[in-house]
Amino acid sequence: MDQQELQKRFAVLTTAHLADACIRARVPVRCAPPAVRPVVPGGRLAGRVSPARHAGSVDIFLEAFEEAGPGDVLVVDNGGRTDEACVGDLVVLEAEAAGLAGVVIWGLHRDTADILAIGLPVFSTGATPTGPQRLDVRPEDAIGSATVGEWTVGRADLVLADDDGVLFVPADRAEELFALAETIRDTERRQADRIRSGESLRSQVRFDAYLAARRQTPSLTFREHLRAVGGAIEE
Template structure:
């Protein structure tokens, strides 16, 4: 029988490499807009690294606040290209990862971390292009007692993440695309990107139509004095 709260599951299905490659240049706002702006993590999950986009399948971890035993185990079982996504309850009193764990993850070919909690050794992250998104930083280290879960559904920054979802992180934040909808969301995002490129061109040519603003105001009952 499974022990809820202290268990390790297999990741199961991962997105194929072709699909991941097609996500590498898609900005998070385009993905967010096409998931009705409800799926992205809150803005308090910030990039802690110098530069670099984050793309890869989610290897999910749930741990009690301030404990990183299961995060260590996740590093050991992760495959190259995975993104370790940690629900640490949003608590920042103890760091969940630091430079040693970052170096271990880099050596294994892990694509990055998303930590709904704190990190430490912040200078090492700031000077690195290894993607890491976190809520904050602290010098206080973690405990290593458990419990926790690996590859179960989690919530980070009010965003549900299932194992194998595609994680995308850039300077605007982090978003998870459900794997079963990934092809469709990508198609919509690319179409929006083309429309926005046309808008940029119209701005430069001074041909953009802004009449929609006044039309919306009138429909909403705004009075022009």
């Protein structure tokens, strides 16, 4: 899936739809920790991961930009540190100038007002005024992978982000996952329209039949029942 198609299809989906698609496709659901939130309200991101492991200096980001392509997303691994900001307005401006779609930071940012003025989507765990006061040894494979929470990602991954958070998916499964997500979205929209028209969700998913069947088969799960009736509110 090329960048143009990725942007177009994600524009009418959410990370929740795609997370549900991962569950249905038995692909690990790789979410950034909930603390990673949009700095620019309403920010949305979809692009290939451009990883960078921060060691105290901005040069690692400049090097990542040299390797990145248009529409990529800089994914910064600063170990979730809370004692320093690793990205400020100049890095965000440079990302925009390099044609990147945005920035995701497993750590803190600063220069919030300037980042808001730039408008490029940025996701981070929060802000602090101080930059790094260290210069560590450059990690091996510093622009080959980045760890965000419990997940390590690289250029073989896509990053998708919206108001619900940040999700990573394997690029080689994107077509399958987006198709599933679109099916889930359409089913849920139909269910929502029917609720608004007066038909309860319980009625749509035949919840009374589920309760009756569970009395006969206590091990029956609601998800098994939903699969049988074509529901999509779970998975």
